[in-house]
Amino acid sequence: xxxxxxxxxxxxxxxxxxxxxxxxxxxxxxxxxxxxxxxxxxxxxxxxxxxxxxxxxxxxxxxxxxxxxxxxxxxxxxxxxxxxxxxxxxxxxxxxxxxxxxxxxxxxxxxxxxxxxxxxxxxxxxxxxxxxxxxxxxxxxxxxxxxxxxxxxxxxxxxxxxxxxxxxxxxxxxxxxxxxxxxxxxxxxxxxxxxxxxxxxxxxxxxxxxxxxxxxxxxxxxxxxxxxxxxxxxxxxxxxxxxxxxxxxxxxxxxxxxxxxxxxxxxxxxxxxxxxxxxxxxxxxxxxxxxxxxxxxxxxxxxxxxxxxxxxxxxxxxxxxxxxxxxxxxxxxxxxxxxxxxxxxxxxxxxxxxxxxxxxxxxxxxxxxxxxxxxxxxxxxxxxxxxxxxxxxxxxxxxxxxxxxxxxxxxxxxxxxxxxxxxxxxxxxxxxxxxxxxxxxxxxxxxxxxx
Amino acid sequence: xxxxxxxxxxxxxxxxxxxxxxxxxxxxxxxxxxxxxxxxxxxxxxxxxxxxxxxxxxxxxxxxxxxxxxxxxxxxxxxxxxxxxxxxxxxxxxxxxxxxxxxxxxxxxxxxxxxxxxxxxxxxxxxxxxxxxxxxxxxxxxxxxxxxxxxxxxxxxxxxxxxxxxxxxxxxxxxxxxxxxxxxxxxxxxxxxxxxxxxxxxxxxxxxxxxxxxxxxxxxxxxxxxxxxxxxxxxxxxxxxxxxxxxxxxxxxxxxxxxxxxxxxxxxxxxxxxxxxxxxxxxxxxxxxxxxxxxxxxxxxxxxxxxxxxxxxxxx
Numbered sequence: 208x209x210x211x212x213x214x215x216x217x218x219x220x221x222x223x224x225x226x227x228x229x230x231x232x233x234x235x236x237x238x239x240x241x242x243x244x245x246x247x248x249x250x251x252x253x254x255x256x257x258x259x260x261x262x263x264x265x266x267x268x269x270x271x272x273x274x275x276x277x278x279x280x281x282x283x284x285x286x287x288x289x290x291x292x293x294x295x296x297x298x299x300x301x302x303x304x305x306x307x308x309x310x311x312x313x314x315x316x317x318x319x320x321x322x323x324x325x326x327x328x329x330x331x332x333x334x335x336x337x338x339x340x341x342x343x344x345x346x347x348x349x350x351x352x353x354x355x356x357x358x359x360x361x362x363x364x365x366x367x368x369x370x371x372x373x374x375x376x377x378x379x380x381x382x383x384x385x386x387x388x389x390x391x392x393x394x395x396x397x398x399x400x401x402x403x404x405x406x407x408x409x410x411x412x413x414x415x416x417x418x419x420x421x422x423x424x425x426x427x428x429x430x431x432x433x434x435x436x437x438x439x440x441x442x443x444x445x446x447x448x449x450x451x452x453x454x455x456x457x458x459x460x461x462x463x464x465x466x467x468x469x470x471x472x473x474x475x476x477x478x479x480x481x482x483x484x485x486x487x488x489x490x491x492x493x494x495x496x497x498x499x500x501x502x503x504x505x506x507x508x509x510x511x512x513x514x515x516x517x518x519x520x521x522x523x524x525x526x527x528x529x530x531x532x533x534x535x536x537x538x539x540x541x542x543x544x545x546x547x548x549x550x551x552x553x554x555x556x557x558x559x560x561x562x563x564x565x566x567x568x569x570x571x572x573x574x575x576x577x578x579x580x581x582x583x584x585x586x587x588x589x590x591x592x593x594x595x596x597x598x599x600x601x602x603x604x605x606x607x608x609x610x611x612x613x614x615x616x617x618x619x620x621x622x623x624x625x626x627x628x629x630x631x632x633x634x635x636x637x638x639x640x641x642x643x644x645x646x647x648x649x650x651x652x653x654x655x656x657x658x
Numbered sequence: 659x660x661x662x663x664x665x666x667x668x669x670x671x672x673x674x675x676x677x678x679x680x681x682x683x684x685x686x687x688x689x690x691x692x693x694x695x696x697x698x699x700x701x702x703x704x705x706x707x708x709x710x711x712x713x714x715x716x717x718x719x720x721x722x723x724x725x726x727x728x729x730x731x732x733x734x735x736x737x738x739x740x741x742x743x744x745x746x747x748x749x750x751x752x753x754x755x756x757x758x759x760x761x762x763x764x765x766x767x768x769x770x771x772x773x774x775x776x777x778x779x780x781x782x783x784x785x786x787x788x789x790x791x792x793x794x795x796x797x798x799x800x801x802x803x804x805x806x807x808x809x810x811x812x813x814x815x816x817x818x819x820x821x822x823x824x825x826x827x828x829x830x831x832x833x834x835x836x837x838x839x840x841x842x843x844x845x846x847x848x849x850x851x852x853x854x855x856x857x858x859x860x861x862x863x864x865x866x867x868x869x870x871x872x873x874x875x876x877x878x879x880x881x882x883x884x885x886x887x888x889x890x891x892x893x894x895x896x897x898x899x900x901x902x903x904x905x906x907x908x909x910x911x912x913x914x915x916x917x918x919x920x921x922x923x924x925x926x927x928x929x930x931x932x933x934x935x936x937x938x939x940x941x942x943x944x945x946x947x948x949x950x951x952x953x954x955x956x957x958x959x960x961x962x963x964x965x966x967x968x969x970x971x972x973x974x
Binding site: 279 | 707713716717720738739745749756757935958959
């Protein structure tokens with residue numbers, strides 16, 4: 208049975224969104240995990256605390272699993288991109304975007320070789336600090352991989368480094384005036400990298416923290432509780448720092464959109480028409496060219512985007528042809544993300560107050576019970592952030608140059624392999640998190656501490 | 659000489675050498691489970707590196723031949739899907755196997771066997787892909803498609819068999835299994851003969867004088883293992899991997915200057931201009947980083963694995 212191209216286009220969009228959404232779960236936990244491992248080992252040396260060392264050793268096994276599944280999943284996505292969006296990938300392969308992928312592979316080598324040394328040759332290092340330094344190399348490789356991939360996404364948002372006019376007018380055939388290294392620093396790169404790193408680390412810290420919170424509440428073993436509370440101490444600090452950075456970088460991101468992607472800005476903030484001193488609006492919708500319903504906070508938009516009051520000219524959807532508007536659902540996803548972020552900020556503020564009042568929030572059952580839903584909300588907000596970024600760029604895959612429809616392969620031959628990949632991910636992701644837990648709890652905490 | 663081709667082919671040579679040693683290990687895990695400790699001591703640290711070199715080869719390939727990216731992905735879609743699923747299964751099963759404790763039906767032995775089977779099948783898929791890239795078997799360039807039925811020719815089957823004989827014949831050398839010593843030269847000799855014959859079956863043009871280099875080096879590796887004075891040298895993992903990578907690198911005349919059954923001129927599809935310069939400069943920087951990390955790795959690895967809570971030696 209033949210499937211029409213429009214349906215296949217929707218399927219292709221869904222398939223890639225599903226795959227990358229699943230992959231992100233692994234990536235965010237991996238990045239937070241390597242920070243947690245490195246800080247734990249540092250504290251174990253500094254404070255001569257064997258519990259921190261046992262924690263670092265146990266977590267390093269989890270990191271190996273995360274690395275194994277995460278990199279394999281990354282390769283699936285790379286090949287999927289070629290199969291699903293061939294015209295886009297031809298552009299990538301012929302421009303600086305490819306240089307970013309190549310740089311990412313170099314970072315990957317740093318990560319893998321440092322990781323093998325760090326995990327499998329733990330005791331081969333005479334100096335404990337020398338071994339700890341290797342964890343910094345692993346972290347550098349992990350973070351650099353994420354940075355280069357985010358740079359590629361920034362390039363899709365604000366493409367540069369080739370003659371776009373000639374490329375479009377030639378029907379995507381001719382690519383000239385290529386500047387391979389321009390893709391490293393597009394107009395949106397710095398802001399986006401900052402925001403993605405902060406939010407990824409935040410979401411990962413919350414999710415891993417939820418695991419430890421759950422086991423801390425459940426456990427009756429003193430050694431285990433000591434290990435979990437140490438992990439929660441570090442993760443609490445990471446979450447508090449990164450939520451602040453996420454807020455700052457998020458505001459910077461909006462300022463950047465204002466200049467470089469005004470249409471996306473207008474859609475996110477629900478600006479039907481342009482103006483100055485516009486309110487910040489939540490949970491309404493655009494009907495018949497006007498924003499209706501929801502809550503409005505007068506004058507807030509300029510303040511949040513530019514730290515100015517009322518001066519900035521803010522764009523509106525009416526300035527752009529309706530055919531280039533993204534789905535207006537992004538107004539809602541953006542609102543959910545913002546409000547979710549504020550709720551999380553509030554939770555961590557309470558955590559912080561509890562911390563400075565010496566109430567040990569990392570051992571408070573009430574606070575730990577709250578941490579679990581907060582972590583689910585954190586991951587949801589993080590995924591909504593990516594959805595807002597990607598859907599907000601629609602209909603473009605490369606902003607103002609190539610639409611998703613132009614880039615996609617709508618052959619119905621992709622249907623069966625695509626469904627197989629979805630089923631496969633539905634099995635692999637839960638299995639991976641199950642194994643994380645099984646491996647971490649596979650040995651008693653006191654055995655690790657004694658070793 | 660095409661420098662970009664050489665870089666991409668060198669990445670492939672290292673990846674293929676690592677994958678072949680993993681396949682050798684997979685065979686030992688499946689047929690000689692009691693001898694697993696020697697195999698796991700090697701496999702457990704190295705499987706991540708194999709994957710990274712695989713990704714490196716694919717990315718350098720996309721960079722080196724941008725015009726081929728989409729046609730190759732389209733032609734080999736079914737093979738790539740199978741490859742990807744096996745790739746994730748391989749990574750997940752060995753990562754789980756390394757650290758799983760014996761609770762319930764899913765234990766280390768089952769997971770390592772799952773890894774071995776997925777790696778072996780993965781190896782077969784890669785061989786199908788490679789035989790097509792060399793001889794063009796199963797590939798219809800005009801319609802941009804691949805047919806497994808058209809691929810089933812004497813040339814491609816002999817290619818598979820020859821490679822498998824070589825892998826099984828060299829496994830006792832690589833994992834230093836003296837009890838299987840007598841099998842080495844007969845299997846390696848037969849495998850080398852079959853492989854050479856397969857190239858001739860695919861296209862007589864593939865048989866050049868350069869073919870003598872890989873044949874000589876392969877037979878030499880087998881012979882040196884039998885000579886007591888050089889047994890330890892050739893069974894050294896780093897030396898063996900280096901020789902294997904050189905053997906594969908010296909087979910480049912199978913795909914250069916023309917590949918896919920002499921139908922595709924490599925030079926005509928290689929990236930040029932600023933992108934070519936960028937490719938070579940990043941390769942230089944990344945290559946330097948890689949060499950530094952590999953030297954550090956070799957120095958530390960020479961002391962042997964030393965994580966007391968990594969239980970592969972007691973597997974199963």
